[in-house]
Amino acid sequence: MTRDEFFELDAAAAAAELNAGLEAGKSKDEVLADHGIAQADLMKAQIFFVKDKFIARAWGGYTSTKRTGNEAGDTANGVGDSDPSKGYNGI
Secondary structure (H helix, E strand, O other): HHHHHHHHHHHHHHHHHHHHHHHHHHHHHHHHHOOOHHHHHHHHOEEEEEEEEEEEEOOHHHHHOOOOOOOOOEOOOEOOOOOOHHHHHHH
């Protein structure tokens, strides 16, 4: 698989492709070299190497700044009694 083909995959499929190389007995560096990618490329693709395997979007829930409505004490102004318009003093 070429580098361009690898980046056309979604993160889950790309992680599965990399893990297939590990299962074949290759090291992390060998798997990356086979696909022509580096560690920095993995970060851009939201793929992480954790506990000897590749995982996709390990912390996906934390990548969004959109409000979920589950914030404790959430108001239209801020969270709890905070007032963002006052900067640090509003906390």
